[in-house]
Amino acid sequence: MSNRLPPSVPSADLGREQRLEEIRRQAEQQGRLQIVGARPAAAPFPQASPEDGYYQIPLLKEPPWTWGIPLYFFVGGAAGAAAVVAAVANYTGADRELVRDARWIAAAGSVISPALLISDLGRPERFLAMLRVFKPQSPMSVGAWTLVGFSTGAIAAAFAGHLRDRYGPSLPLRVIENAGQAASLAFGLPFSNYTGVLIGATAVPVWNRNVGNLPLHFGASGLGAAVGLLELLGHRKSRALQALGLGAAIFETLEGAHIESHDGVYLDPLKHGPSGWITRTGGALAGPVPTLLRVASLFSSERRSQSFRRWAAASSVVGSIVTRIGWMQAGRVSARDWRLSLERDLV
Amino acid sequence: MSVTAFLTDSTLCIGCKACEVACKEWNGIDDDGLEWSGFSYDNTKSVGASTWRHVKFVEQPPVPGFGGNSGEQTSWTFSSDVCKHCEKAGCLEACPTGSIVRTEFGGVFIQPDVCNGCGYCVTSCPFGVVERNPKDGRAFKCTFCYDRQKAGLQPACAKACPTGSIKFGEIEQLRAEATNRLQELRQRGIDDATVYDPRDTSVGGTHAMFIVRGDPRSYNLPPAPEVPTAYLKKAWMSSAIAAGLLLGGTLLAFWSDGKSNGR
Numbered sequence: 367m368s369n370r371l372p373p374s375v376p377s378a379d380l381g382r383e384q385r386l387e388e389i390r391r392q393a394e395q396q397g398r399l400q401i402v403g404a405r406p407a408a409a410p411f412p413q414a415s416p417e418d419g420y421y422q423i424p425l426l427k428e429p430p431w432t433w434g435i436p437l438y439f440f441v442g443g444a445a446g447a448a449a450v451v452a453a454v455a456n457y458t459g460a461d462r463e464l465v466r467d468a469r470w471i472a473a474a475g476s477v478i479s480p481a482l483l484i485s486d487l488g489r490p491e492r493f494l495a496m497l498r499v500f501k502p503q504s505p506m507s508v509g510a511w512t513l514v515g516f517s518t519g520a521i522a523a524a525f526a527g528h529l530r531d532r533y534g535p536s537l538p539l540r541v542i543e544n545a546g547q548a549a550s551l552a553f554g555l556p557f558s559n560y561t562g563v564l565i566g567a568t569a570v571p572v573w574n575r576n577v578g579n580l581p582l583h584f585g586a587s588g589l590g591a592a593v594g595l596l597e598l599l600g601h602r603k604s605r606a607l608q609a610l611g612l613g614a615a616i617f618e619t620l621e622g623a624h625i626e627s628h629d630g631v632y633l634d635p636l637k638h639g640p641s642g643w644i645t646r647t648g649g650a651l652a653g654p655v656p657t658l659l660r661v662a663s664l665f666s667s668e669r670r671s672q673s674f675r676r677w678a679a680a681s682s683v684v685g686s687i688v689t690r691i692g693w694m695q696a697g698r699v700s701a702r703d704w705r706l707s708l709e710r711d712l713v
Numbered sequence: 714m715s716v717t718a719f720l721t722d723s724t725l726c727i728g729c730k731a732c733e734v735a736c737k738e739w740n741g742i743d744d745d746g747l748e749w750s751g752f753s754y755d756n757t758k759s760v761g762a763s764t765w766r767h768v769k770f771v772e773q774p775p776v777p778g779f780g781g782n783s784g785e786q787t788s789w790t791f792s793s794d795v796c797k798h799c800e801k802a803g804c805l806e807a808c809p810t811g812s813i814v815r816t817e818f819g820g821v822f823i824q825p826d827v828c829n830g831c832g833y834c835v836t837s838c839p840f841g842v843v844e845r846n847p848k849d850g851r852a853f854k855c856t857f858c859y860d861r862q863k864a865g866l867q868p869a870c871a872k873a874c875p876t877g878s879i880k881f882g883e884i885e886q887l888r889a890e891a892t893n894r895l896q897e898l899r900q901r902g903i904d905d906a907t908v909y910d911p912r913d914t915s916v917g918g919t920h921a922m923f924i925v926r927g928d929p930r931s932y933n934l935p936p937a938p939e940v941p942t943a944y945l946k947k948a949w950m951s952s953a954i955a956a957g958l959l960l961g962g963t964l965l966a967f968w969s970d971g972k973s974n975g976r
Binding site: 412414416417420422425426429430431454457462476487495503504505509538553558559562563564567569573574577579581582585586604605606637697701708709 | 750751752753755757758769771772773774796803808810827828829831832833836837839840841842843844845850892912927928930931932934936939941942944947950951952956958959960963964965967968969971973
C-alpha cells in the first residue's frame, strides 16, 4: 500500500494514510462504515425489489383523520345504543327515569357528534356538502344521513319527553315524542355500529381484513358504553342494564380472544407497538374487566354489588373510547406498512 | 369526446421530471419543499396532494443490460407515476358529497368547489394517490387535465414529455399500442417487460397503464389492488346482524326484567 503514497507524505502520517485505505476497503466491501460517530444515513444504498417494493416507501396514504373522529365513533356508538335502550325501555314499560336519561344521552350524542365531525372538516358549512347527495355505496354518505335522521329523532324525543314531564301531556307533544322515539330507534340501530362499516370498507389492510366483525365489535362497544353511562348516572339497580352490560362485555371478550388467537401480518398493528397496546388496553377494559366485575356483582351484597357495577360501567366507557382510538391508530400503522400492499394473497 | 388514457412507458423514461414540472406549472400546485430522501434522485417519494406526476428512480441490484447499464453497475430505471383513474374507483365510490365524478373522458375528477375535506377518499384509494392538502383540508389528485382535454388538448405531462414515455390517447388504441411495444421490446431481447393494467382485479383496469421491466412491485405497483366497495356486502351484513342482536338483546333484557318485576 505504501508504494502508492506520494513522496511528499511525511512518514509520521503513514498510519493515518493506512487508516484511509482501511476506510475505503470497508466502504467498498460492506457498503457502510463501522466507525464510532460515522453514520452514513443512506448506506448501504437502498434498492427497490419485489420484496422491498419501492425503497420500502408505503404505497397507501395514512387515514388523515384527527382525534375528533375516534371520539365521534365512541359518542355516536354510545348515543345510538342509548336511543335503542330508551325506546325499548319505554315500550316495555321500564321506569320513566331510565327512559329519560337514556334519551338525554342520545340527544347529547346527537349534538356532540356533528360538532366532532365539523372539527375534522374545519368549517361548519362543509358538513352541509354531505347532504347534497345520497350515495348508498358510500358508508360515509349513508352515515351522514343516518346521523341527521338520528339526531332529529333523538333530540325531538328528549325535549318532547322533557316538556311532557314538566307541563303535562298534550297531543302534539305525544306525537312528537313518539315520532322522535321511533326515528331514533330506527336510525339508532345502524348508527350504533355503522362506523365499523365506515372503516371496514376502506383500502387500509387491518380494517378491511376485519370488515366482517368490525360492525359487530363497534356495536358491542357502543352498547357497553351506553349501559355504562346509564349506570354512572345512577341506574345501578336495573337488571336489564346488568344483562345488557354483561352481554356487551362478554362479546368484547370474545372479540379480543378472536383477534389474539389469529395470526397474520395484517393483525400486527392490533397486537404490537403503541397501537397494539392501546387496542389491547381498550379490549381489556371493555371485555374481561367489566365481565368479571359484573359477575362479582351478581354474587355480592346490595351495596357492594352497586360498587362493582359502578366500576364495571366506568371500565366499559373508558374501554370503548380507548378501543376506538386503538383501531384508528392501528389503521395508521397498517397503512404505513409497506409490506402489505405488495402481498398477492394476504394471510 | 372519446375515452382516453395514459400509457407510461418506463423503458423510454429518462427521469428528467419534465412531466412533474409541467404538471405543477399548468395546474398551479404547491411546492413540496426540499427534503433529501436518500432514495436515488427521488426526493418526493410518492404522488400526493401537491405531486400529481411523480418520477420514480428505481435502483435495483445489477442485472446485465437492465436499465442500459453494464453488468456490475446498479440497474437504474425511471417511471413516471400518476393517478390510475381506475375503472372502478374507490375514491369516487366513497365520496359522500358527489365531489368526485367520472368525466366524459373516463377520468376521475375531484371538483374542488364541492369537496368538503372529509378525507374518506384518502382511505379508499388502493393506490395511495389521493391526499388532503394540509393547508385547506380538501383532497387533491391528478385531474387528468380535465380543463385541457375539454379544450381538445393533451394533458400537460404528456405534452411536455420529451421522449414519448408518457403517451396519451384513446384507451383501446393505447392498449393495442402497449401490446405492440411489448412485442417490440421482446424482439430486442428485453423479455422482462410487462404491462401493468390490473383488469383482472376488482379495480377493473385503469386509465393509466404502465410498461415496466421486471416485477411491478419494485415500482410500488400493487399486484392485487381492491376497490373497497368489494367489502361493502360483508360489512353491511355484519352491521345488520349487530343491529338485530342489539334490538333483540335489549327487548329480551327489558321484557324479562319487567316480567320478573311483576309488570
